[in-house]
Amino acid sequence: MKQILIVISLLIASTTNGFAMDSLAELKWNKRILVLFAEDGSSRLKQQVDLLKSRAPEMEERDMLVLQVSETDVKSVYGEAPRLDAAALRAEAGIAGSDFTAVLIGKDGGEKLRSKDVLKEKDLFDLIDSMPMRRAGQK
Template identity: 30%
Template sequence: MNTAQSQDLSKHHWEDRLILLLTEDLENEDFTNQLQELEMGLKELEDRKVVVYQVYQHQMKVGFAEDAQWTTATNLYKKYDEKDSPFEFYLIGLDGKIKLKDYNCISLDKILDLIDSMPMRKDKIRSKS
């Protein structure tokens, strides 16, 4: 995967919701706890069209696969990194706008509830009924 493609989040616009997990340290407690929290709800996240990006300094990988390759992500890290925080969580909606930003681990229930309260998700739920 080349660098330009790996950092182009616009390919997800109107297709996927994104969770970006930024960390300065792969052993950061909030980062590792957040990964565990998200892994418990893989089916629910997939149903809600959520793609998870792990961003470690100037590298990134998509999803949770142990064998997934880290690729260069300089621009992605620069765009979202807040210098005074060792961990950052972003939920980005289908429209490409940040819906939630936090510096702590967020519960899976809170994430799912927030997504389920979004207008496009409500429409999808209604159309299934």
Template identity: 30%
Template sequence: MKSTVVIVFLFIMFQGFSQDFKKHQWKNRVLIVSTIDDTSSDFLKQIDLLKNLNQELKERKLIIYQIVNDKYKVGFSSNFNSSNSISKKYVNTKKGLQIILIGLDGGVKLKQNYVLTAEKLFAIIDGMPMRKRELRKNK
């Protein structure tokens, strides 16, 4: 399992940062957590909240992108990667903390500027038609 995560992460690094996150379309949902200050209390609180939800994130095919100015990381790795191609379509870090949820279809499902609770995140995802189909199929 750990080797799969490492392989996926390395693949993402070598592919470069997809400007529109299209590479995840129909495979994964994406949660973008962006800020201009990676030491801000809201950003740290949001990342802390998500770190403890590995199983729930995996079940919902949810990948986390942390974006700080022109740096990003996928998941909760310790190192940021530089990127000059951060998507301006999805990310506006001038507002401080920004949370964006992108569905399997590539559409923006949620956009907010304050900490997103696990309950709200999972309620939104679990209410999506494709997620409902996944749950029915897995029963």
């Protein structure tokens, strides 16, 4: 009986999308996604991108994808991404306007962090390294 309950629980969990941003659902279980909402000229965006680009090996090790989402366009800052719709991502994240906002989505599809401030790479990597899937992958 216990095994049947476990199987049913797993089936229910696997059929529930539960993704923070449905547009990114095809990346579930494969990538941790840092979405940077900002316009091209944003000084905070430039600062964030510069910090992250210098840490490519660490991002690769953590299976990361970094996206910049402007009002009308989605660009990959790090990693390969499917074709995405900027308006849909903004709506799903509840982001309007051009203020800088960073949103981290875990491999499980859940939102792990949202910040209006530039993320220090050490803080970002420490957060990711504390996640259960990351810890499990390091064993």
